[in-house]
Amino acid sequence: MPVIRPCSHCGKQNRVPAxxxxxxxxxGFCKYLLPPVAEPLAVDDQLFDEIVQNSPVPVLVDFWAGWCRPCVAAAPEVARTAANMAGRAVVLKVDTEKYPQVAGRFQVSSIPNFVVLLGGRTVTQQAGLVDHNQMERWLKSAAAVSA
Ligand SMILES: [Zn+2]
Structure with missing residues (x-):
């Protein structure tokens, strides 16, 4: 199941494999550059597995919910991490209200809860609000372990 991304030049939807x-x-339509994903992707359980298992770069997962104030506070930090780490990491958001089974697999009991995975394995997991510098440090150290 690919991710659908619009072309910034012609606006057509491109299907990008995980x-x-x-x-x-x-x-695929106008041959304009399609840059690496630079924003958090809201994923369902299927897309979560697809990306986590196939991504060659570290994946940061933000487990959140709309009622959670610290999650709302974390959202701009997560977005900034996705922008700063574009091409070097992939950032996913999992709504724990919609996809509790994914959160359950990671024993997410308090949110926000951040998990960094590489090659389908958990490298780092931490609950609570952190800033983008901390998120980027996790991703860089995960990438360094694999190198
Ligand atoms: Zn295009």
């Missing part, structure tokens, strides 16, 4: 989310590509 393993290429951190890669530069070309729009």
């Amino acid at each position: 393993k290429f989310l951190a890669s530069s590509g070309r729009c």
Whole structure:
């Protein structure tokens, strides 16, 4: 199941396989540059597994819910991390109200809850509000472990 991304040039929808989310590509219609994903992706349980298992770069997961004030406070930090780490990491958001089974697999009992995965394995997991610098440190150290 690919991620659907609009081309910034022609506006047409491109289907990007999970393993290429951190890669530069070309729009399938106009050949304009399709840059690496630079924003958090809201995923369902299927897309979560697809991306976590196929991503060649570290994946940061933000487990959140709309009623959670610290989660709302974390959202701009998560977005900034996705922008700063574009091409080097993929950032996912899992709504724990909609997808409790994914949260259950990670024993998420308090949110926000952040998990960094590489090659389908958990590298880091921490609950509570942190800033983008901390999130980026997790991702960089996960990438360094794999290198
Ligand atoms: Zn295009």
